[in-house]
Amino acid sequence: xxxxxxxxxxxxxxxxxxxxxxxxxxxxxxxxxxxxxxxxxxxxxxxxxxxxxxxxxxxxxxxxxxxxxxxxxxxxxxxxxxxxxxxxxxxxxxxxxxxxxxxxxxxxxxxxxxxxxxxxxxxxxxxxxxxxxxxxxxxxxxxxxxxxxxxxxxxxxxxxxxxxxxxxxxxxxxx
Numbered sequence: 001x002x003x004x005x006x007x008x009x010x011x012x013x014x015x016x017x018x019x020x021x022x023x024x025x026x027x028x029x030x031x032x033x034x035x036x037x038x039x040x041x042x043x044x045x046x047x048x049x050x051x052x053x054x055x056x057x058x059x060x061x062x063x064x065x066x067x068x069x070x071x072x073x074x075x076x077x078x079x080x081x082x083x084x085x086x087x088x089x090x091x092x093x094x095x096x097x098x099x100x101x102x103x104x105x106x107x108x109x110x111x112x113x114x115x116x117x118x119x120x121x122x123x124x125x126x127x128x129x130x131x132x133x134x135x136x137x138x139x140x141x142x143x144x145x146x147x148x149x150x151x152x153x154x155x156x157x158x159x160x161x162x163x164x165x166x167x168x169x170x171x172x173x174x175x
């Protein structure tokens with residue numbers, strides 16, 4: 001009898017973790033753009049981008065075809081974009097979650113990737129091949145262009161528990 005109760009307890013516990021969150025497949029890249037003295041800089045519009053690199057077969061990716069180039073947005077613009085794309089409930093929930101984890105306090109620019117933007121999914125016979133995409137952050141200021149590689153650990157899954165953000169540090173770009 002004890003084993004039956006234990007069995008159902010384990011199954012019930014496993015079911016809790018099988019539930020999908022509203023950010024399933026979504027990821028976040030957060031950047032802190034700073035000046036020479038370490039002060040946060042609010043860049044001009046359309047000057048900071050997340051750019052995909054080293055994917056000669058990007059045109060074969062399904063759902064997010066071609067090499068990606070996405071603008072990084074300040075917090076207000078980022079959450080407004082999410083609100084327009086996914087609705088107010090999604091945006092407000094994400095805003096609260098990132099604020100509670102102090103992500104919005106530590107970074108000043110954000111871009112989100114959906115699953116197809118994070119991983120190139122290419123048709124291979126009757127199946128698919130998945131390839132993680134590689135990115136750089138580019139910043140343009142006059143004639144100056146800065147390009148910073150984005151390490152895998154700087155692309156954070158939104159649908160994990162908060163442990164993924166406990167020691168959160170944004171990707172810092174110093175001008």
